[in-house]
Amino acid sequence: MKIIHVADPHLTPPGERLFGLDPNARLSAAIADINAFHRDAALVFIAGDLVNDGKPASYAALAHALGTLKPPCRLLMGNHDERSAFRAAFPDHPVDAAGFVQSVCETPEGAFVLLDTLDPGHDSGRLCQARLDWLKGALRALAGRSVFLAMHHPPAPIGVPVLDRIALVDEEAFAEVIAHSGVNIRHIFCGHVHCLTHGAWRGIPFSAQRSLIHQFEAPLAPLDERIVGSYEHPAYSIAVIEPRSIAIHVREFLDKSPRFSLANPVARRARSPSEVPKLASRSGGLSGWPTPNA
Ligand SMILES: [Fe+2]
Numbered sequence: 001m002k003i004i005h006v007a008d009p010h011l012t013p014p015g016e017r018l019f020g021l022d023p024n025a026r027l028s029a030a031i032a033d034i035n036a037f038h039r040d041a042a043l044v045f046i047a048g049d050l051v052n053d054g055k056p057a058s059y060a061a062l063a064h065a066l067g068t069l070k071p072p073c074r075l076l077m078g079n080h081d082e083r084s085a086f087r088a089a090f091p092d093h094p095v096d097a098a099g100f101v102q103s104v105c106e107t108p109e110g111a112f113v114l115l116d117t118l119d120p121g122h123d124s125g126r127l128c129q130a131r132l133d134w135l136k137g138a139l140r141a142l143a144g145r146s147v148f149l150a151m152h153h154p155p156a157p158i159g160v161p162v163l164d165r166i167a168l169v170d171e172e173a174f175a176e177v178i179a180h181s182g183v184n185i186r187h188i189f190c191g192h193v194h195c196l197t198h199g200a201w202r203g204i205p206f207s208a209q210r211s212l213i214h215q216f217e218a219p220l221a222p223l224d225e226r227i228v229g230s231y232e233h234p235a236y237s238i239a240v241i242e243p244r245s246i247a248i249h250v251r252e253f254l255d256k257s258p259r260f261s262l263a264n265p266v267a268r269r270a271r272s273p274s275e276v277p278k279l280a281s282r283s284g285g286l287s288g289w290p291t292p293n294a
Contacts, residue, residue, distance in 0.1 A: 001109045002040060002042060002238060002241075003041060003107070003241060004034055004071065004236055004237070004238060004239075005045065005207070005209050005236060005239055006030060006034075006044060006047065007047040007192075007209035007236075008049040008192070008194055008209075008211035008212060009023055009026065009027045009030075009046060009051075010023050010049050010080060010212070010213045011027060011058045011062050011065075012051070012053065014057075014061050018213055019213070021214065021231075023052065023212070024061055026213050026234055027065050028068075029254060031068055034069065035070045037251075040071070041238075042071070042072070042107045042108060044069060045076065045105075045112070045114065046073070046074075046076065046191075047150055047151070047189060047190060048078025048117075048151075048152030049079065049152065049192070050075055050077075050081055051081060051082075054082025055082075055085065059086055063089050074093075074114050075101070077100075077101045077116045077117070078117075078118065078192060079118060079124070079125065079166070079192070081118055083100075083101065083116075083118060086101065087099070087101075097134070098131075100131055100134070102114060102116045102134055102138075104138050107241075109241045109243065111145060113139070113148070113149050113150070114150045114151075115131065117151050117153040117168060124167060124168070124169050125166075125167065125169065127170050127173070135177050139177070139181035142183050143181075144182065144183070145184070146183075146184050147184065147185050147186065148188075148189065148241075149188045150189040151168075151188065151189075152190065153166075153168040153190065153191075154190040154192060154197070154201075154208055155171060155190075155204075156171070156202075160227070162225065162226070163193055175202055178202070178204075179202075187204070187205050187207070187239070187241075188207075189206070189207060189239070190206060190209070193216060194210060194211040194214065194216040195215055195217070195218050196208070196210055196250060205246070207237065209235065209237050210232070210235040210250075211234060212236075214230070214231070215230045215234075216230070233252040234252070234253070235251055236250075237251070238250075258273070258278040258279075260279055261279060264276075264277055
């Protein structure tokens, strides 16, 4: 089973830029790439910070763009989101009984439980008692099953103080619910940190994803106090989930560098990349690559 993990598109009203970049163009490029290569994904989820400013016009742009996405899609709230504006633009998106953007999505390899960690007015994340109670009930109904969690804020500190200060504030209460859930939580997918971060929290593997727009440079030294924006390539992840394994591949969908055949002896002996025979563009139907989905 294939799952596509997208994070932090930070959409703006069409025409508005962010750090000199066009978030709407980035999202369209990501959707085109997913449609070309991963139309067979069981689920695409966008792990929060759907928009940069909470504006209705940004959510309208998001709804318009997602209208072209082929696989099924679920959306999460991040600290840049505005829940009521989101719900107005996506009236059919599942929410819990209290109106939080939380839901369970069944997939062939287990249930995805999507959590809402938005705490209005704060960049940190919160799972208040109402949300934790919902989670407790959702996990109780899934007892004995394999479960995946998706949430904007990572559940654990990641060693970057400026980000850890805006982490999930009720980690202990969340951990308590997880510990007594009776489900097998196989992985937690996150956003928020705008860089490729993999780790484990209380024995559960988690991964966070690059943004579709600006990135945060990974710390250059342990406990680096700065946070530095960068123009590293945007990416989404492809999680290949099987009964006994999970593999996560990063797709830098704007990378247009030439492709070449590893089996070509001329390529192997080349003294510089310019001497290497190039293959046709991957999206153009490359011999030896998986054929893009029609
Ligand atoms: Fe973000």
